[in-house]
Amino acid sequence: MYKHLAQKLTLAATLTVLSATAAHAATSNTTPTSTSQPTVTPDSVTGTDPVPTSPDVIQMILVFLHLA
Amino acid sequence: MRADMGYFLLCVGLFLALLIGIAGYYYRRSRRSSGTSWEQLLGQLARVDRNCIEKIALDAIDESGQRRRDDAAMELEPDEIWQLIGGLKGIEALEQNSLVFIDMAFYLQQWYPEALVTAEELRLNAREIEWQVSRLRSAEQTGKLAVSFASYAQNAIVTYYIMTRHLLDLYERGDLSMFGDLQKSL
Amino acid sequence: MHLTGLDLLFWAVGFVGHVILLLVLWTRQRAKTFPIFTALVGLNIVRTVALALIQQYGTRRGYFYTYWALAILDVALQLGVVYEMTSLVFRPLGKWASDVRRGILWWLAGSVSVAAGLTWLPTPPTRLWMQVVMIKGSFFSAALLSELFVGMITLSATAGLPWKTHVARISQALGIYSIFTVLIEAGSSYFGLRSDTRAYVELTRVRMGLYLVCVTYWIIMLWRDAPSGRVMTPRMRRQLAAINAGAALDLQELRSRREP
Numbered sequence: 337m338y339k340h341l342a343q344k345l346t347l348a349a350t351l352t353v354l355s356a357t358a359a360h361a362a363t364s365n366t367t368p369t370s371t372s373q374p375t376v377t378p379d380s381v382t383g384t385d386p387v388p389t390s391p392d393v394i395q396m397i398l399v400f401l402h403l404a
Numbered sequence: 405m406r407a408d409m410g411y412f413l414l415c416v417g418l419f420l421a422l423l424i425g426i427a428g429y430y431y432r433r434s435r436r437s438s439g440t441s442w443e444q445l446l447g448q449l450a451r452v453d454r455n456c457i458e459k460i461a462l463d464a465i466d467e468s469g470q471r472r473r474d475d476a477a478m479e480l481e482p483d484e485i486w487q488l489i490g491g492l493k494g495i496e497a498l499e500q501n502s503l504v505f506i507d508m509a510f511y512l513q514q515w516y517p518e519a520l521v522t523a524e525e526l527r528l529n530a531r532e533i534e535w536q537v538s539r540l541r542s543a544e545q546t547g548k549l550a551v552s553f554a555s556y557a558q559n560a561i562v563t564y565y566i567m568t569r570h571l572l573d574l575y576e577r578g579d580l581s582m583f584g585d586l587q588k589s590l
Numbered sequence: 591m592h593l594t595g596l597d598l599l600f601w602a603v604g605f606v607g608h609v610i611l612l613l614v615l616w617t618r619q620r621a622k623t624f625p626i627f628t629a630l631v632g633l634n635i636v637r638t639v640a641l642a643l644i645q646q647y648g649t650r651r652g653y654f655y656t657y658w659a660l661a662i663l664d665v666a667l668q669l670g671v672v673y674e675m676t677s678l679v680f681r682p683l684g685k686w687a688s689d690v691r692r693g694i695l696w697w698l699a700g701s702v703s704v705a706a707g708l709t710w711l712p713t714p715p716t717r718l719w720m721q722v723v724m725i726k727g728s729f730f731s732a733a734l735l736s737e738l739f740v741g742m743i744t745l746s747a748t749a750g751l752p753w754k755t756h757v758a759r760i761s762q763a764l765g766i767y768s769i770f771t772v773l774i775e776a777g778s779s780y781f782g783l784r785s786d787t788r789a790y791v792e793l794t795r796v797r798m799g800l801y802l803v804c805v806t807y808w809i810i811m812l813w814r815d816a817p818s819g820r821v822m823t824p825r826m827r828r829q830l831a832a833i834n835a836g837a838a839l840d841l842q843e844l845r846s847r848r849e850p
Contacts (some may be wrong), residue, residue: 379728379774379775379778379797380665380668380728380731380768380771381665382630382634382664382767382801383604383608383634383638383664383801384600384601384802385601385604385637385638385657386593386597386645388653388654388658408711412711412776413776415711416708416772416773419708419733419772423736423737423740424769426740426743426744427743427744427765430743430744430747430748433747434743434746434747434752434753507750510750510751513682513752514752520683521683527749527750528687528688528689530750531689531749531750532689
Protein backbone atom coordinates (compact mmCIF):
# COMPACT_ATOMS: atom_id res chain seq x y z
CA MET A 337 0.00 0.00 0.00
CA TYR A 338 2.79 2.37 0.98
CA LYS A 339 4.71 1.48 -2.16
CA HIS A 340 1.76 2.40 -4.38
CA LEU A 341 1.11 5.59 -2.46
CA ALA A 342 4.76 6.58 -2.72
CA GLN A 343 4.76 5.87 -6.44
CA LYS A 344 1.62 7.95 -6.97
CA LEU A 345 2.96 10.85 -4.92
CA THR A 346 6.25 10.78 -6.78
CA LEU A 347 4.47 10.68 -10.12
CA ALA A 348 2.22 13.59 -9.11
CA ALA A 349 5.22 15.68 -7.98
CA THR A 350 7.13 14.86 -11.16
CA LEU A 351 4.17 15.74 -13.40
CA THR A 352 3.57 18.99 -11.52
CA VAL A 353 7.18 20.05 -11.87
CA LEU A 354 7.43 19.03 -15.51
CA SER A 355 4.16 20.63 -16.60
CA ALA A 356 5.10 23.85 -14.80
CA THR A 357 8.42 23.88 -16.60
CA ALA A 358 6.71 23.09 -19.90
CA ALA A 359 4.21 25.92 -19.38
CA HIS A 360 7.14 28.12 -18.51
CA ALA A 361 8.74 27.24 -21.82
CA ALA A 362 5.67 28.19 -23.84
CA THR A 363 5.69 31.94 -23.10
CA SER A 364 7.84 34.52 -21.44
CA ASN A 365 7.81 38.05 -20.18
CA THR A 366 8.84 39.86 -23.36
CA THR A 367 8.31 43.02 -25.34
CA PRO A 368 8.28 42.34 -29.12
CA THR A 369 9.85 45.66 -30.07
CA SER A 370 12.75 45.41 -27.59
CA THR A 371 16.06 44.23 -29.03
CA SER A 372 17.11 42.74 -25.70
CA GLN A 373 14.16 40.53 -24.86
CA PRO A 374 13.60 39.96 -21.15
CA THR A 375 13.14 36.33 -20.21
CA VAL A 376 12.16 34.47 -17.07
CA THR A 377 14.05 31.22 -16.73
CA PRO A 378 14.20 28.23 -14.38
CA ASP A 379 17.43 28.56 -12.50
CA SER A 380 17.06 25.06 -11.09
CA VAL A 381 18.37 23.68 -14.39
CA THR A 382 21.94 22.34 -14.27
CA GLY A 383 24.68 23.29 -16.68
CA THR A 384 26.26 26.53 -17.89
CA ASP A 385 24.48 26.94 -21.23
CA PRO A 386 23.51 30.52 -22.04
CA VAL A 387 19.92 31.34 -21.20
CA PRO A 388 17.93 31.98 -24.41
CA THR A 389 15.95 35.10 -25.19
CA SER A 390 12.49 34.27 -26.38
CA PRO A 391 10.99 34.59 -29.87
CA ASP A 392 8.04 36.91 -30.60
CA VAL A 393 5.68 36.55 -27.67
CA ILE A 394 2.49 37.28 -29.64
CA GLN A 395 3.22 34.48 -32.09
CA MET A 396 4.04 32.10 -29.26
CA ILE A 397 0.82 32.83 -27.41
CA LEU A 398 -1.12 32.20 -30.62
CA VAL A 399 0.71 28.90 -31.10
CA PHE A 400 0.04 27.96 -27.49
CA LEU A 401 -3.67 28.81 -27.76
CA HIS A 402 -3.90 26.92 -31.03
CA LEU A 403 -2.39 23.86 -29.40
CA ALA A 404 -4.81 24.16 -26.47
CA MET B 405 2.54 44.95 -3.88
CA ARG B 406 5.76 46.02 -2.06
CA ALA B 407 4.32 44.64 1.20
CA ASP B 408 3.54 41.35 -0.58
CA MET B 409 7.08 41.13 -1.93
CA GLY B 410 8.52 41.88 1.49
CA TYR B 411 6.34 39.22 3.07
CA PHE B 412 7.35 36.69 0.42
CA LEU B 413 11.06 37.47 0.82
CA LEU B 414 10.73 37.01 4.58
CA CYS B 415 9.08 33.61 4.06
CA VAL B 416 11.74 32.52 1.57
CA GLY B 417 14.45 33.69 3.96
CA LEU B 418 12.92 31.74 6.84
CA PHE B 419 12.45 28.70 4.61
CA LEU B 420 16.09 28.74 3.52
CA ALA B 421 17.37 29.37 7.04
CA LEU B 422 15.28 26.44 8.28
CA LEU B 423 16.49 24.14 5.48
CA ILE B 424 20.12 25.03 6.05
CA GLY B 425 19.75 24.76 9.82
CA ILE B 426 18.07 21.35 9.65
CA ALA B 427 20.57 20.05 7.10
CA GLY B 428 23.51 21.30 9.16
CA TYR B 429 22.20 19.82 12.43
CA TYR B 430 21.49 16.36 11.07
CA TYR B 431 24.64 16.30 8.95
CA ARG B 432 26.77 17.07 12.03
CA ARG B 433 24.87 14.43 14.02
CA SER B 434 25.62 11.75 11.45
CA ARG B 435 29.27 12.84 11.21
CA ARG B 436 29.54 12.60 14.99
CA SER B 437 28.31 9.01 14.82
CA SER B 438 30.85 8.05 12.18
CA GLY B 439 33.72 9.76 14.01
CA THR B 440 33.02 8.25 17.43
CA SER B 441 35.46 5.66 18.72
CA TRP B 442 34.53 2.32 20.19
CA GLU B 443 35.51 3.42 23.70
CA GLN B 444 33.31 6.51 23.47
CA LEU B 445 30.32 4.42 22.38
CA LEU B 446 30.85 2.07 25.32
CA GLY B 447 30.96 5.03 27.67
CA GLN B 448 27.54 6.15 26.51
CA LEU B 449 25.85 2.92 27.57
CA ALA B 450 23.68 3.23 30.65
CA ARG B 451 24.02 0.50 33.26
CA VAL B 452 21.22 -2.03 32.93
CA ASP B 453 20.69 -5.02 35.21
CA ARG B 454 21.15 -7.83 32.71
CA ASN B 455 19.71 -10.51 34.98
CA CYS B 456 16.40 -8.65 35.23
CA ILE B 457 16.33 -8.15 31.46
CA GLU B 458 16.95 -11.84 30.93
CA LYS B 459 14.24 -12.84 33.41
CA ILE B 460 11.62 -10.58 31.76
CA ALA B 461 12.63 -11.58 28.22
CA LEU B 462 12.74 -15.33 28.88
CA ASP B 463 9.25 -15.10 30.36
CA ALA B 464 8.07 -14.37 26.81
CA ILE B 465 10.64 -16.03 24.49
CA ASP B 466 12.92 -19.07 24.44
CA GLU B 467 16.72 -18.99 23.89
CA SER B 468 16.30 -19.08 20.12
CA GLY B 469 14.21 -15.90 20.25
CA GLN B 470 10.88 -17.55 19.40
CA ARG B 471 7.71 -16.70 21.33
CA ARG B 472 6.99 -19.25 24.05
CA ARG B 473 3.76 -21.19 23.68
CA ASP B 474 4.07 -23.38 26.77
CA ASP B 475 1.82 -23.02 29.83
CA ALA B 476 4.56 -21.37 31.88
CA ALA B 477 4.97 -18.48 29.41
CA MET B 478 3.99 -14.86 30.23
CA GLU B 479 3.62 -15.50 33.96
CA LEU B 480 5.12 -12.22 35.11
CA GLU B 481 2.56 -9.64 36.20
CA PRO B 482 2.84 -5.99 35.09
CA ASP B 483 3.79 -4.97 38.64
CA GLU B 484 6.60 -7.51 38.71
CA ILE B 485 7.89 -6.34 35.32
CA TRP B 486 7.69 -2.76 36.56
CA GLN B 487 9.74 -3.61 39.67
CA LEU B 488 12.31 -5.64 37.75
CA ILE B 489 12.96 -3.00 35.11
CA GLY B 490 12.90 0.06 37.38
CA GLY B 491 9.78 1.78 36.05
CA LEU B 492 9.70 4.21 33.18
CA LYS B 493 13.26 5.31 33.94
CA GLY B 494 14.41 1.76 33.36
CA ILE B 495 12.64 1.64 30.02
CA GLU B 496 14.24 4.95 29.06
CA ALA B 497 17.65 3.53 29.91
CA LEU B 498 16.93 0.73 27.43
CA GLU B 499 15.98 3.34 24.86
CA GLN B 500 19.20 5.24 25.52
CA ASN B 501 21.21 2.07 25.03
CA SER B 502 19.26 1.29 21.88
CA LEU B 503 20.39 4.61 20.39
CA VAL B 504 23.97 3.66 21.24
CA PHE B 505 23.43 0.25 19.62
CA ILE B 506 22.30 2.00 16.44
CA ASP B 507 25.58 3.94 16.49
CA MET B 508 27.51 0.73 17.10
CA ALA B 509 25.79 -1.02 14.19
CA PHE B 510 26.43 2.12 12.08
CA TYR B 511 30.13 1.92 13.06
CA LEU B 512 30.30 -1.76 12.10
CA GLN B 513 28.52 -1.19 8.81
CA GLN B 514 31.08 1.44 7.88
CA TRP B 515 34.18 -0.66 8.71
CA TYR B 516 32.88 -4.21 8.24
CA PRO B 517 30.69 -4.49 5.13
CA GLU B 518 30.28 -8.21 5.81
CA ALA B 519 28.29 -7.24 8.96
CA LEU B 520 25.59 -5.48 6.90
CA VAL B 521 22.76 -7.97 7.44
CA THR B 522 23.14 -8.30 11.21
CA ALA B 523 23.76 -4.58 11.64
CA GLU B 524 20.55 -3.82 9.76
CA GLU B 525 18.65 -6.28 11.95
CA LEU B 526 20.05 -4.60 15.06
CA ARG B 527 19.14 -1.18 13.77
CA LEU B 528 15.54 -2.23 13.09
CA ASN B 529 15.19 -3.76 16.58
CA ALA B 530 16.56 -0.61 18.22
CA ARG B 531 14.13 1.52 16.23
CA GLU B 532 11.28 -0.73 17.38
CA ILE B 533 12.26 -0.14 20.99
CA GLU B 534 12.28 3.60 20.38
CA TRP B 535 8.76 3.37 19.01
CA GLN B 536 7.48 1.29 21.91
CA VAL B 537 8.96 3.70 24.47
CA SER B 538 7.28 6.61 22.68
CA ARG B 539 3.95 4.75 22.97
CA LEU B 540 4.56 4.33 26.70
CA ARG B 541 5.27 8.03 27.08
CA SER B 542 2.03 8.88 25.24
CA ALA B 543 0.18 6.47 27.49
CA GLU B 544 1.69 8.14 30.56
CA GLN B 545 0.49 11.54 29.37
CA THR B 546 -3.05 10.28 28.80
CA GLY B 547 -3.13 8.41 32.10
CA LYS B 548 -3.24 4.97 30.50
CA LEU B 549 0.28 3.89 31.45
CA ALA B 550 -0.81 1.03 33.71
CA VAL B 551 -2.81 -0.54 30.89
CA SER B 552 -0.17 -0.03 28.20
CA PHE B 553 2.91 -0.78 30.23
CA ALA B 554 2.72 -4.53 30.41
CA SER B 555 2.50 -5.24 26.68
CA TYR B 556 4.72 -2.41 25.37
CA ALA B 557 7.32 -2.73 28.11
CA GLN B 558 7.70 -6.47 27.81
CA ASN B 559 7.86 -6.23 24.01
CA ALA B 560 10.52 -3.55 24.32
CA ILE B 561 12.52 -5.65 26.76
CA VAL B 562 12.26 -8.77 24.61
CA THR B 563 13.45 -6.80 21.59
CA TYR B 564 16.30 -5.32 23.64
CA TYR B 565 17.39 -8.77 24.85
CA ILE B 566 17.36 -10.27 21.33
CA MET B 567 19.22 -7.25 20.04
CA THR B 568 21.95 -7.45 22.61
CA ARG B 569 22.43 -11.17 21.89
CA HIS B 570 22.78 -10.32 18.19
CA LEU B 571 25.18 -7.49 18.90
CA LEU B 572 27.44 -9.73 20.95
CA ASP B 573 27.32 -12.27 18.13
CA LEU B 574 28.19 -9.57 15.61
CA TYR B 575 31.21 -8.37 17.51
CA GLU B 576 32.40 -11.94 17.96
CA ARG B 577 32.79 -12.19 14.20
CA GLY B 578 34.38 -8.76 13.88
CA ASP B 579 36.86 -6.78 15.92
CA LEU B 580 37.39 -9.04 18.85
CA SER B 581 39.35 -6.70 21.10
CA MET B 582 36.06 -4.92 21.77
CA PHE B 583 34.13 -8.06 22.64
CA GLY B 584 35.13 -8.33 26.31
CA ASP B 585 34.27 -4.67 27.02
CA LEU B 586 30.87 -4.94 25.31
CA GLN B 587 29.96 -8.04 27.26
CA LYS B 588 30.75 -6.29 30.56
CA SER B 589 28.63 -3.22 29.66
CA LEU B 590 25.61 -5.19 28.54
CA MET C 591 21.65 36.25 -29.11
CA HIS C 592 24.63 38.27 -27.93
CA LEU C 593 27.16 36.32 -25.83
CA THR C 594 29.98 37.96 -23.95
CA GLY C 595 33.43 36.46 -23.51
CA LEU C 596 32.50 35.38 -19.99
CA ASP C 597 29.35 33.60 -21.22
CA LEU C 598 31.43 31.68 -23.75
CA LEU C 599 34.03 30.86 -21.12
CA PHE C 600 31.39 29.43 -18.77
CA TRP C 601 29.92 27.48 -21.65
CA ALA C 602 33.25 25.98 -22.70
CA VAL C 603 34.43 25.20 -19.17
CA GLY C 604 31.09 23.59 -18.40
CA PHE C 605 31.38 21.36 -21.47
CA VAL C 606 34.93 20.29 -20.66
CA GLY C 607 33.97 19.66 -17.04
CA HIS C 608 31.06 17.43 -18.03
CA VAL C 609 33.19 15.44 -20.46
CA ILE C 610 35.84 14.82 -17.79
CA LEU C 611 33.15 13.89 -15.27
CA LEU C 612 31.61 11.41 -17.71
CA LEU C 613 35.02 9.86 -18.33
CA VAL C 614 35.55 9.53 -14.58
CA LEU C 615 32.15 7.87 -14.17
CA TRP C 616 32.94 5.33 -16.90
CA THR C 617 36.57 4.56 -16.13
CA ARG C 618 36.07 4.29 -12.35
CA GLN C 619 32.98 2.08 -12.73
CA ARG C 620 30.68 4.59 -11.06
CA ALA C 621 28.19 4.65 -13.96
CA LYS C 622 26.85 1.22 -12.97
CA THR C 623 26.03 2.43 -9.45
CA PHE C 624 24.70 5.84 -10.52
CA PRO C 625 23.04 5.38 -13.95
CA ILE C 626 20.61 8.29 -13.57
CA PHE C 627 23.32 10.70 -12.43
CA THR C 628 25.43 9.55 -15.37
CA ALA C 629 22.46 10.23 -17.67
CA LEU C 630 22.19 13.76 -16.26
CA VAL C 631 25.84 14.41 -17.04
CA GLY C 632 25.38 12.93 -20.52
CA LEU C 633 22.37 15.16 -21.10
CA ASN C 634 24.42 18.23 -20.26
CA ILE C 635 27.02 17.26 -22.87
CA VAL C 636 24.40 16.59 -25.54
CA ARG C 637 22.62 19.84 -24.70
CA THR C 638 25.79 21.91 -24.96
CA VAL C 639 26.70 20.40 -28.34
CA ALA C 640 23.17 20.83 -29.71
CA LEU C 641 22.83 24.40 -28.47
CA ALA C 642 26.27 25.38 -29.77
CA LEU C 643 25.38 24.09 -33.24
CA ILE C 644 21.98 25.83 -33.19
CA GLN C 645 23.54 29.05 -31.93
CA GLN C 646 25.99 28.92 -34.85
CA TYR C 647 23.75 27.69 -37.67
CA GLY C 648 20.15 27.80 -36.43
CA THR C 649 17.56 30.37 -35.41
CA ARG C 650 16.81 32.03 -32.11
CA ARG C 651 13.51 30.20 -31.97
CA GLY C 652 15.28 26.87 -32.50
CA TYR C 653 17.68 27.64 -29.66
CA PHE C 654 14.80 28.63 -27.40
CA TYR C 655 12.73 25.46 -27.99
CA THR C 656 15.76 23.16 -27.74
CA TYR C 657 16.90 24.77 -24.50
CA TRP C 658 13.46 24.39 -22.92
CA ALA C 659 12.80 20.89 -24.13
CA LEU C 660 16.10 19.74 -22.64
CA ALA C 661 15.48 21.83 -19.49
CA ILE C 662 12.34 19.77 -18.83
CA LEU C 663 14.38 16.61 -19.19
CA ASP C 664 17.04 18.09 -16.91
CA VAL C 665 14.56 18.69 -14.09
CA ALA C 666 13.13 15.19 -14.54
CA LEU C 667 16.61 13.68 -14.29
CA GLN C 668 17.37 15.71 -11.16
CA LEU C 669 14.27 14.22 -9.56
CA GLY C 670 15.52 10.86 -10.80
CA VAL C 671 18.87 11.47 -9.08
CA VAL C 672 17.01 12.17 -5.83
CA TYR C 673 15.24 8.83 -6.22
CA GLU C 674 18.55 7.11 -7.03
CA MET C 675 20.30 8.49 -3.92
CA THR C 676 17.28 7.74 -1.74
CA SER C 677 17.23 4.20 -3.04
CA LEU C 678 20.91 3.68 -2.22
CA VAL C 679 20.56 5.05 1.32
CA PHE C 680 17.22 3.59 2.41
CA ARG C 681 17.50 0.15 0.77
CA PRO C 682 20.57 -1.32 2.52
CA LEU C 683 19.50 -4.92 1.85
CA GLY C 684 17.89 -4.36 -1.53
CA LYS C 685 14.41 -3.52 -0.26
CA TRP C 686 13.09 -0.39 1.45
CA ALA C 687 13.89 -0.41 5.19
CA SER C 688 10.59 -1.02 6.98
CA ASP C 689 11.10 1.68 9.61
CA VAL C 690 11.52 4.51 7.11
CA ARG C 691 8.69 3.80 4.65
CA ARG C 692 6.18 5.94 6.51
CA GLY C 693 8.82 8.65 7.03
CA ILE C 694 9.58 8.72 3.31
CA LEU C 695 5.89 9.19 2.47
CA TRP C 696 5.56 12.04 4.96
CA TRP C 697 8.75 13.56 3.63
CA LEU C 698 7.45 13.47 0.04
CA ALA C 699 4.03 14.81 0.94
CA GLY C 700 5.49 17.48 3.20
CA SER C 701 8.02 18.62 0.61
CA VAL C 702 5.36 19.00 -2.08
CA SER C 703 3.02 20.83 0.33
CA VAL C 704 5.63 23.26 1.64
CA ALA C 705 6.95 23.99 -1.86
CA ALA C 706 3.38 24.55 -3.11
CA GLY C 707 2.51 26.77 -0.15
CA LEU C 708 5.61 28.89 -0.57
CA THR C 709 5.04 29.19 -4.31
CA TRP C 710 1.50 30.44 -3.96
CA LEU C 711 2.30 33.33 -1.63
CA PRO C 712 2.61 36.52 -3.70
CA THR C 713 1.83 37.28 -7.33
CA PRO C 714 4.86 38.26 -9.44
CA PRO C 715 4.70 41.63 -11.26
CA THR C 716 3.74 40.36 -14.73
CA ARG C 717 0.81 41.02 -17.04
CA LEU C 718 -0.14 37.57 -18.35
CA TRP C 719 -1.57 34.85 -16.10
CA MET C 720 0.44 32.25 -18.04
CA GLN C 721 3.62 34.01 -16.99
CA VAL C 722 2.49 33.82 -13.39
CA VAL C 723 2.04 30.04 -13.76
CA MET C 724 5.47 29.70 -15.33
CA ILE C 725 7.30 31.73 -12.71
CA LYS C 726 5.55 29.92 -9.87
CA GLY C 727 6.25 26.52 -11.47
CA SER C 728 9.92 27.29 -11.78
CA PHE C 729 10.16 28.34 -8.15
CA PHE C 730 8.20 25.24 -7.10
CA SER C 731 10.70 22.89 -8.75
CA ALA C 732 13.67 24.65 -7.10
CA ALA C 733 12.03 24.56 -3.65
CA LEU C 734 10.98 20.91 -4.04
CA LEU C 735 14.45 19.70 -5.02
CA SER C 736 16.12 21.48 -2.12
CA GLU C 737 13.57 20.10 0.36
CA LEU C 738 14.00 16.57 -0.94
CA PHE C 739 17.76 16.64 -0.38
CA VAL C 740 17.48 18.09 3.12
CA GLY C 741 14.78 15.55 3.94
CA MET C 742 17.10 12.76 2.89
CA ILE C 743 19.78 13.96 5.31
CA THR C 744 17.25 14.20 8.15
CA LEU C 745 15.64 10.81 7.63
CA SER C 746 18.92 8.94 7.29
CA ALA C 747 20.35 10.56 10.45
CA THR C 748 17.29 9.69 12.55
CA ALA C 749 17.13 6.14 11.16
CA GLY C 750 20.86 5.57 11.69
CA LEU C 751 21.54 4.64 8.08
CA PRO C 752 25.02 5.51 6.84
CA TRP C 753 25.70 7.03 3.43
CA LYS C 754 28.23 5.48 1.15
CA THR C 755 30.94 7.99 0.30
CA HIS C 756 30.02 8.65 -3.32
CA VAL C 757 26.29 8.92 -2.56
CA ALA C 758 27.08 11.59 0.01
CA ARG C 759 29.29 13.55 -2.38
CA ILE C 760 26.76 13.65 -5.21
CA SER C 761 23.90 14.55 -2.88
CA GLN C 762 25.78 17.26 -0.97
CA ALA C 763 26.75 19.19 -4.08
CA LEU C 764 23.36 18.86 -5.80
CA GLY C 765 21.59 19.77 -2.55
CA ILE C 766 23.65 22.93 -2.04
CA TYR C 767 23.10 23.88 -5.67
CA SER C 768 19.32 23.38 -5.29
CA ILE C 769 19.17 25.55 -2.17
CA PHE C 770 21.06 28.29 -3.96
CA THR C 771 18.72 28.19 -6.94
CA VAL C 772 15.77 28.86 -4.59
CA LEU C 773 17.47 32.09 -3.63
CA ILE C 774 18.03 33.07 -7.23
CA GLU C 775 14.50 32.14 -8.24
CA ALA C 776 13.07 34.29 -5.49
CA GLY C 777 15.29 37.19 -6.41
CA SER C 778 15.01 37.10 -10.18
CA SER C 779 11.43 35.94 -10.71
CA TYR C 780 9.56 37.71 -7.96
CA PHE C 781 11.29 41.01 -8.37
CA GLY C 782 10.51 40.83 -12.08
CA LEU C 783 14.15 40.98 -13.09
CA ARG C 784 14.74 40.87 -16.82
CA SER C 785 17.59 39.14 -18.56
CA ASP C 786 19.05 42.49 -19.64
CA THR C 787 19.40 43.79 -16.08
CA ARG C 788 22.80 43.63 -14.46
CA ALA C 789 21.48 42.02 -11.28
CA TYR C 790 20.00 39.07 -13.14
CA VAL C 791 23.12 38.60 -15.26
CA GLU C 792 25.32 38.56 -12.17
CA LEU C 793 23.01 36.16 -10.32
CA THR C 794 23.05 33.79 -13.29
CA ARG C 795 26.84 33.90 -13.45
CA VAL C 796 27.11 33.16 -9.74
CA ARG C 797 24.80 30.18 -10.26
CA MET C 798 26.95 28.93 -13.14
CA GLY C 799 30.10 29.45 -11.12
CA LEU C 800 28.64 27.45 -8.24
CA TYR C 801 27.65 24.70 -10.65
CA LEU C 802 31.20 24.52 -12.02
CA VAL C 803 32.47 24.16 -8.45
CA CYS C 804 30.04 21.25 -8.02
CA VAL C 805 31.28 19.59 -11.22
CA THR C 806 34.90 19.95 -10.08
CA TYR C 807 33.99 18.50 -6.70
CA TRP C 808 32.31 15.51 -8.34
CA ILE C 809 35.29 14.89 -10.62
CA ILE C 810 37.68 14.75 -7.67
CA MET C 811 35.44 12.84 -5.27
CA LEU C 812 34.17 10.28 -7.76
CA TRP C 813 37.70 9.62 -9.01
CA ARG C 814 38.84 8.74 -5.50
CA ASP C 815 37.98 5.37 -4.05
CA ALA C 816 35.76 5.10 -1.00
CA PRO C 817 37.57 4.00 2.22
CA SER C 818 37.88 0.23 2.23
CA GLY C 819 36.58 -2.00 5.01
CA ARG C 820 38.82 -3.76 7.51
CA VAL C 821 39.82 -7.38 7.08
CA MET C 822 40.15 -9.94 9.86
CA THR C 823 43.68 -11.23 10.48
CA PRO C 824 44.52 -14.94 10.99
CA ARG C 825 44.96 -14.19 14.72
CA MET C 826 41.45 -12.74 14.88
CA ARG C 827 40.09 -15.84 13.16
CA ARG C 828 41.73 -18.07 15.81
CA GLN C 829 40.29 -15.90 18.59
CA LEU C 830 36.90 -16.20 16.94
CA ALA C 831 37.05 -19.99 17.16
CA ALA C 832 37.86 -19.74 20.87
CA ILE C 833 35.06 -17.27 21.55
CA ASN C 834 32.54 -19.41 19.68
CA ALA C 835 33.37 -22.22 22.03
CA GLY C 836 32.87 -19.84 24.98
CA ALA C 837 29.51 -18.69 23.60
CA ALA C 838 28.35 -22.33 23.39
CA LEU C 839 29.15 -22.73 27.09
CA ASP C 840 27.17 -19.52 27.90
CA LEU C 841 24.15 -20.90 26.09
CA GLN C 842 24.37 -24.15 28.00
CA GLU C 843 24.41 -22.16 31.24
CA LEU C 844 21.30 -20.22 30.16
CA ARG C 845 19.47 -23.49 29.53
CA SER C 846 20.47 -24.96 32.86
CA ARG C 847 19.15 -21.84 34.71
CA ARG C 848 15.77 -22.23 33.07
CA GLU C 849 15.34 -25.81 34.25
CA PRO C 850 13.45 -26.15 37.53
